[in-house]
Amino acid sequence: MGDVRDLPELYVRLVAARIRAQLQYRASFAMETFGTLLVSFIDFVAILVIFANVPQLGSWSMPEVALLYGISGLAFAITDLILGHLDDFPRLVRDGNFDLLLVRPRGTLFQILTGDFQLRRLGKATGGLIVLAYAFSQLNVAWDPGRVIVLVLAIPAATAIFASVWIATICVAFWAVEGREASNAFSYGGQFLAQFPINIYDTWLRRFLAYLFPVAFVAYFPALYILAKPDPLGLPDWLRFMSPLVAALALVVAGRVWAIGVRHYQSAGG
Amino acid sequence: MPIIEVEHVEKEFTVRRPLGRLRRERVRVRAVVDLTFAIERASIVGYIGPNGAGKSTTVKMLTGILVPTRGRISVAGLVPTRQRMRLAGKIGVMFGQRVQLWWDLPLVESFDLLRHVYRVPADRHRENLLRFRDLLELDPFLNTPVRQLSLGQRIRGELTAAMLHDPEIVFLDEPTIGLDVIAKQRVREFLLQANRDRGVTVLLTTHDLADIERLCSRVLILDRGRLIYDGDVPSLKSRFGKERVLVVDLEETAPPLRLAGARVVRVEGPRQWIAFDGDRTSAAELTGAVAAQAPLRDLTVEEPEIEDVVRRIYEEQPE
Numbered sequence: 001m002g003d004v005r006d007l008p009e010l011y012v013r014l015v016a017a018r019i020r021a022q023l024q025y026r027a028s029f030a031m032e033t034f035g036t037l038l039v040s041f042i043d044f045v046a047i048l049v050i051f052a053n054v055p056q057l058g059s060w061s062m063p064e065v066a067l068l069y070g071i072s073g074l075a076f077a078i079t080d081l082i083l084g085h086l087d088d089f090p091r092l093v094r095d096g097n098f099d100l101l102l103v104r105p106r107g108t109l110f111q112i113l114t115g116d117f118q119l120r121r122l123g124k125a126t127g128g129l130i131v132l133a134y135a136f137s138q139l140n141v142a143w144d145p146g147r148v149i150v151l152v153l154a155i156p157a158a159t160a161i162f163a164s165v166w167i168a169t170i171c172v173a174f175w176a177v178e179g180r181e182a183s184n185a186f187s188y189g190g191q192f193l194a195q196f197p198i199n200i201y202d203t204w205l206r207r208f209l210a211y212l213f214p215v216a217f218v219a220y221f222p223a224l225y226i227l228a229k230p231d232p233l234g235l236p237d238w239l240r241f242m243s244p245l246v247a248a249l250a251l252v253v254a255g256r257v258w259a260i261g262v263r264h265y266q267s268a269g270g
Numbered sequence: 271m272p273i274i275e276v277e278h279v280e281k282e283f284t285v286r287r288p289l290g291r292l293r294r295e296r297v298r299v300r301a302v303v304d305l306t307f308a309i310e311r312a313s314i315v316g317y318i319g320p321n322g323a324g325k326s327t328t329v330k331m332l333t334g335i336l337v338p339t340r341g342r343i344s345v346a347g348l349v350p351t352r353q354r355m356r357l358a359g360k361i362g363v364m365f366g367q368r369v370q371l372w373w374d375l376p377l378v379e380s381f382d383l384l385r386h387v388y389r390v391p392a393d394r395h396r397e398n399l400l401r402f403r404d405l406l407e408l409d410p411f412l413n414t415p416v417r418q419l420s421l422g423q424r425i426r427g428e429l430t431a432a433m434l435h436d437p438e439i440v441f442l443d444e445p446t447i448g449l450d451v452i453a454k455q456r457v458r459e460f461l462l463q464a465n466r467d468r469g470v471t472v473l474l475t476t477h478d479l480a481d482i483e484r485l486c487s488r489v490l491i492l493d494r495g496r497l498i499y500d501g502d503v504p505s506l507k508s509r510f511g512k513e514r515v516l517v518v519d520l521e522e523t524a525p526p527l528r529l530a531g532a533r534v535v536r537v538e539g540p541r542q543w544i545a546f547d548g549d550r551t552s553a554a555e556l557t558g559a560v561a562a563q564a565p566l567r568d569l570t571v572e573e574p575e576i577e578d579v580v581r582r583i584y585e586e587q588p589e
Contacts, residue, residue: 003389006386006389009386010386010387013383013386014383014386017372017375017379017383020375021372021374021375024374096368097368099330099335099365099368100363100365100368100370102333102334102335102354102358103333103334103335103358103361103363104358104387104388105355105356105358105359105387105388105389106355106387107355263337266334266335266336266337266351267336267337267339268283268284
């Protein structure tokens, strides 16, 4: 892998260069940011519509669901900001421009992440933050150090889980020509599912979400702990602290899948 | 010790060919067949052949982009696919059609970012950039965003980007494609100088045979995945390019001349093209024979072009 100590500094440098280029066009940047902000509100309105008709969702109240939505929404927005441009990766493989990344002395994933960073995606994060603020204003959370730590760790853990799923599924492009749709079904679909309490889903979907795609660890388990809520599914309590561990594991798996994809690309030809 | 060693290397691809409407068959295609060659440090080697001959597959294997199916490759003492990232720091790559520079940033900012990507110390970077600015005359567009550069300016920028980190070897894919005569000349002089002053090894693929004649000490010719020629340019010409052409302008239009040891290959009004074997007949003898048959106004002798030479080699290859 070589020396990686200067990677954080190089990341900042490359991303800053992208942002500088984007800010050359201030008006269009402002409009795009406003657009993404608007979209995240429309998503929230969809939740409001559900609650106008059903006051409770599988024993979860409106503010409690808002907490789930806030955690997963904020984490997904951060994921999207950091690696949303991974969506262009299948095109990179198809055009053969992935070759260029292979002849530079840095990791291919690192180069893609710094390749087309879009600051306008920051707008999506604002939506998640507002919903989170709303949830906490309505809920009477008995704050203690444990709860603060769980909440503070829940956001990066959820981000890492979304990122892993995104990376692992976009790898389809190493084998199939059009991998973006397949990947989006998992990443955007996963975010949608994580907004709701997982106990409302059917058993098979629940198992799938908890094990194969660890959506339950995005918001469900951390929220149970913060709210001191008994698990409607009766799952063990220690699962509520497992999100960071699951996230780390997911990242390792995603990294392995990526490496396998690169090896396949190298032996199959671009 | 050679800087590039290729031993019995083969590359096979699996392609799916449609069989009727739904069924597809998998076919193994050999892109490179039993390739063996070695390249000495500080040489400039031309790698030529028709499209699909396996040139870019070879370059991709040498740079670590593709894993060979069989055989052994060593580049700068490393195994390309296993030590790809380490090798990347020792080589420079320029694909004529691909943009390596940051599209919407000023050229000079791309160079600065690359300095960090390749971990080049600041003072060495400054010194190198100064030299490139001078040799490739980059100053007039150094602060222009890459997307606004002309093709010639961009290629000069790409060359700089490929060589700023002092690579031991540069792989250039069609470095002069689409450039005007002056820009081509500038790129060639630059490469010769980098080779002379810094001992950079250059492997270039090109369709431009003037590139080969001006730059290369050696040529490798590839056809259908096989190496069909490996040697210097003069002996390539003498082996396959003995046929020269005498172009004569006669006083008036005449039927094709009949000459011993030569044949008329083309007639255009009073002008005739006469091909002859340079080893057996001299241009002077032939001119005398022509003048004996018809009054001459003017004449020139055309030297063989590498293009013709390469075509001849292809013709000699059994199908």
